[in-house]
Amino acid sequence: MDLMLWNCQGASGRAIHRALNLMLQVYKPTILGLFEPKVSGIQANKICSNLGFSDWVRVEAVGFSGGIWVLWKEPVHLDILFTHPQFILFQVRQSGKPPWMFAPVYGSPAHHLRRRLWRDLSQSKRGPQGPWMVAGDFNSVTSREETMNYVSFSAQRSSDFVNWIQDEGLIDMGFAGSRLTWVKDGSTDSLKGARLDRALCNFDWRGCFPDAMVEHLPRVASDHAPLLIRLQGRQRPNNVSPFLFQAAWTTHCDLPEVVSRTWNSDTSLADNIQRVTEGLTNWNKEEFGNVHIRKRNLLARLGGIQRATTRGAHRGLYRLEKRLQSQLEDTLYQEELLWFQQSRADWIRSGDRNTKFYHAVATVKKS
Template sequence: MIFIVWNCQGAASGSFKRTLRQFCRDFNPSLICLLEPKVSGNQANKICNSFGFDEWIRVEAVGFSGGIWILWKESISIEIVKTNPQFISVQVNDGDLGPWLLSLVYGSPCQYLKRKLFAELSSQSGDPLSSWLSVGDFNAIIGREEVSNPENFSSARCVDFNDWIFREGLIDLGYNGTKFTWMRGINSSTFRGARLDRALGNLDWKLKFSEATVSHLPMLSSDHCPLLINTGRDQTVSTCRSFKFNMAWTTHATFQALVHGTWNTESDLKINMRVLAGALKEWNVNTFGNIFYRKKRLLSRLKGIQQGLAIQPRPDLLKLERKLRHELEDTLYQEELLWFQRSKEEWIVSGDRNTRFYHAATSVKSKHDRIKVLKDDIGNTLSEEKQLMDHVLKYFVGLFSNEPNVCSQSLLQGAFPSLHASD
């Protein structure tokens, strides 16, 4: 099962809708949870209907704050267990693995209300549904390493959260991607970042879904990263396309000039069409480029920049991040036009269901821990399997070698008592 949990900070904008549809095309989630949509009533119902999911439920926003929406496909069985202004709990029937409890959380910034949230979530502990996963924006952190300004950190801010995690025996599922799930600031002096969003499971859930992964998707149309949770293996996405006139070409700044420069008013229509088609084909390769490749490249660059901002915010990175966001917005609009044209407008109504462009890998792997990334002695990141194996081998060869100073990590002085000759 693949699902997305996202504090979208407003669900009414065109930018949000375009971004969410893009995430749906890329990952084909069975369930989506939107936090802080800031929309209610009939307008919220229309937006929920527009995404084409089979079922959905909402907890209304209070004024322009809060609110939780859950949308899911009929391919999974969802039963509402409990609704609350700060969370919705549902029972998920996930095939042969049996039912489990999923709590989708939007924690209030108010400390008093946050304590009420933890108390309400804890009241579910006696439920016979033993496997429990809690995901969302808790508006809380567990330590100073999860904020961009640790010098201003106060441990009192995270005591309640840590106590609740300890009491319930919850395990942080970790993450792939940028360190912070929330970032804000227009320059390095005002930059702030924190890991406010996470997934926490109890031991039963972790044992049942030992291969589960959490990915922090690029931060688009919101100050929060969407969380992509995959309870199984990673999926692969493949696309194919054949040449034909692309409606998205018309959005490019040089398209009109190309048409005017190629079209000969003294030639007949067939010749002009053939010449223009050839010019467009060459222009598409050399100038316009592949929309999917450009999108992936922009997403990759944004991911890298946001990881860099989490380590050290710099004015040039902040400026580049805003520029790339605008470029990605244009690219997503161009891709939206492409899909609109290819599917004869049907995908807007169907919400991308039954599309032929996605493949989910659902084979089961053996249940064992896996090391994906390590750092060597000088801080370089190692991710290739051979690099990881060589590094581990070198470390333990050095650790158990008789030669002095082979191991890079020397023993701390004073850790053991000194022995005198008389002893």
């Protein structure tokens, strides 16, 4: 199932109709969200009925500002839980998956109204429980790096958005495609733009859809790029994974010996890189092993030893338990390094780095 969200900046123009029909034919989304349609009433219903979806709901624009249309078709069903000028809260039901919450968002250009959006969309107020995703045009960025020649950037407004994301326990789902989702005056040398559109989810939702990914589609007939959210990700060929040096290897005493044994000073650098790569790959399989499997084996052995010692003390078992405890501590540290390296996170929020945050970010990066 795929979702497409687009700030079309007007749904009645001929160029918009052509672009929208093209994207519906190519990407075939099950759920479609349109923002700033600038159409209401009978004309809006007529447009929705011609798009090929079985159901839809609309939040009317206030004058010519805002407006949210959400359309969907089988095999999903959307239950409307709450409507708001800047978002709609749904419960999404589809066979084979637990229900999850979805909130398509159009953030107001006015900062004081966006602050009301953060407040009204918070879990403590609306109470979305379990997996949920929020996506659309937030009209906000998290940092200056998400802008280009964007004179409207404000560190205070950015921090309000970032604080809300952190308070709600949401993670950015990342993206593939152009870095900017909104671009103004793209025909001139002074390109101005920002990443105003994005998708966020909580850890429970990420666990339900570990392969989900977001694509920034090409901008057509609007200043905004459509977001395509693929819940199952793209089908990827079963290629051999590229070599990646693992930081956890540095904790093993045999690593220098493996590199020294495979390095040959009489050959070229390229040949040595190949030799060391092959040597480390084989050593990882035969000696270092799978950290997760080793952790489970150590836990099982410790459990067996501790059950045995309850039937009678034994000095040999006591010494073995101490060694296994030490090995388990090393293994847990290696696992921590493994997840931290995969997450590529720049900061640590808690003392225990092996948290759900890093597992989720690693999943996002993989997608």
